[in-house]
Amino acid sequence: MRAVSRPGPWKRGLVLAASALLLGLLMLLHAQITDRGGLGSLVETLLPWFGLFIPVLLAVALWRRSLSAVVALLLPVMVWLNLFGGLLSDKSHSGSDLTVASHNVGADNPDPVGTARDLAASGADILALEEITAQARGTYEKGLAKAYPYHAVLGTVGLWSKLPLSDTRPVDTEMDAGPLGATKPADVKMAYNRALRTTVATDHGPLAVYVAHLGSVRLMPRGGFWTDSRDRNAQALGEAIAAEQNERVVLLGDLNGTTDDRAFDGLTSQLRSAQEEAGNGFGFTWPAKFPVVRIDQILVRGVKPESSWLLPATGSDHRPVAAGISW
Known part of the structure; x- marks a missing residue:
């Protein structure tokens, strides 16, 4: 009988090698994926987690002794490191001129008193809150009054500051359309305002601060990943910031998306992420018990991020975020 020859190390695991190449191309060309049904947005939201497939494929490649698969894995490794490798090192610097913080306090937060107390103890000079309910507004105003003599609340967003505020106004982010196309009457639109703009008087000059809570995203049974609102x-907010006359701008808020998502191109083309420039790690914020994505953002223009970090969890389903900035 003739012995059956086994394929060599370069011919073994060709399907595995093809899978590795497809993974690399998926991450490399993610911007080309159709956004029909929100597919592109969903992929970009989860993009960092695609790196978990790399060690799995490597383990199988080594078990199969497939040199072709090991070599093919170089593509996803290089792409992932190019996209996210910079987040693996600590880029923070000591010292800053101003500390800013932001927190979606959660409409269902069972402990707004404790949340206000913890945020007041954070030491932030400027504190943005999102998802403030009418019932909890007084609690936050009372709990933060001693630490922050200045504050403004419009609709469900607010800003508390140790420095004077002026020219506070709502930002129209077109929050009147719902997932089924229903609109809210004009006379109640203000009650649902979810973005504001104000000017903070600092020792270095005026700072334009935006606070925003963008529309939710949902997995719809028949509509895919719904991101329309x-x-x-995001587009309306980007246009508002593009028209901003102050060269120094800070955007604080729950954007319901990551900075990798193409939906935020209008914002990320103008503003820089404090976490990406001065943080340590991915800084995931949601859900608070086991964060897997960073949807709570601090974006800046005209100032320098010195550090970026997460504050301790509160009763909310989001983690608070903070950053130190300098002129």
Whole structure:
């Protein structure tokens, strides 16, 4: 009988090698994926987690002794490191001129008193809150009054500051359309305002601060990954910031998306992420018990991020975020 020859190390695991190449191409060309049904947005939201497939494929490649698969894995490794490798090192610097913080306090937060107390103890000079309910507004105003003599609340967003505020106004992010196309009457639109703009008087000059809570995203049974409201809000907010006359701008808020998402191109083309420039790690914020994505953002223009970090969890389903900035 003739012995059956086994394929060599370069011919073994060709399907595995093809899978590795497809993974690399998926991450490399993610911007080319159709956004029909929100597919592109969903992929970009989860993009960092695609790196978990790399060690799995490597383990199988080594078990199969497939040199072709090991070599093919170089593509996803290089792409992932190019996209996210910079987040693996600590880029923070000591010292800053101003500390800013932001927190979606959660409409269902069972402990707004404790949340206000913890945020007041954070030491932030400027504190933005999102998802403030009418019932909890007084609690936050009372709990933060001693630490922050200045504050403004419009609709469900607010800003508390140790420095004077002026020219506070709502930002129209077109929050009147719902997932089924229903609109809210004009006379109640203000009650649902979810973005504001104000000027903070600092020792270095005026600072324009925006606070925003963009529309939610949902997995719809028949509609895929629904992002219409969020995307529309992001576009309107980007246009508002493009028209901003102050060269120094800070955007604080729950954007319901990551900075990798194409929906935020209008914002990320103008503003820089404090976490990406001065943080340590991915800084995931949601859900608070086991964060897997960073949807709570601090974006800046005209100032320098010195550090970026997460504050301790509160009763909310989001983690608070903070950053130190300098002129």
